[in-house]
C-alpha cells in the first residue's frame with residue numbers, strides 16, 4: 001500500500017510536468033484588453049493608443065466571429081526606437097518552460113519590424129526576438145517566442161513582455177510593412193490570441209522520499225521471499 005501511494009505520487013508529478021497550461025490568454029473578443037483566460041494585464045506603452053477593437057478575420061482565433069486589438073500613434077520617422085507598442089504583465093509563479101505566442105497584423109504604413117522583449121523585474125527590458133511583418137493587412141499567425149532557456153523567466157511573479165516597433169535592422173529608421181508605402185505614425189498594429197503557456201514546476205522529491213521508496217520496495221521483496229519459502 002505504501003509503495004503504491006509513492007509510485008502514484010511520482011506518476012502524477014511527471015504528468016503535471018509534461019502538460020502545458022495557459023497562464024494568460026487574450027482573444028479580445030469582448031472588445032477590451034482585459035485578460036480573457038488566466039491572469040495578467042495588458043497595456044499600450046510609450047504614447048501609442050488603442051485605435052479600436054476590430055475584426056480578427058484571418059487570425060487563429062477559433063471563435064466564429066471575434067475581434068483583435070488595434071493600436072496606433074507610433075513614433076515619428078527616425079525616432080523612438082523600441083518605445084511604443086504593447087506590454088503584458090504576467091506572473092509565471094509556479095511555472096517553467098514558458099512560450100509566448102501571438103497573431104499580429106500591421107497596416108501598410110506601420111513599421112515592418114517589431115521586437116519582443118522581456119523583463120524579469122517588470123521594467124528592465126531585454127530583446128528576445130525580432131519579428132518581421134513584410135505585408136500589410138494580413139495576419140501573421142502563431143508567432144512564438146520560446147522562453148524556456150531564458151534564465152529567470154520561470155517562476156517569476158514580475159515577468160513582463162513587450163512587443164514594440166523598431167527600426168529596420170542596421171538602420172536608423174522604420175520601414176513600412178508594405179514596400180509600396182512609406183512609414184507613417186498613424187499606421188496600426190493589431191494583435192490577437194496573445195498567450196503565455198508553461199508547465200507547472202514539478203515538486204522535487206526530497207532525498208528521504210527515495211530512501212523510503214527503496215525501503216518500501218525492499219520490504220515488499222522480503223515479504224514475497226518469505227511467502228515463497
Ligand SMILES: [Ca+2]
Pocket residue numbers: 027028029056059061066067068192193
Ligand atoms: Ca479574437
Ligand SMILES: [Ca+2]
Pocket residue numbers: 027028029030031032033034035036
Ligand atoms: Ca477581454
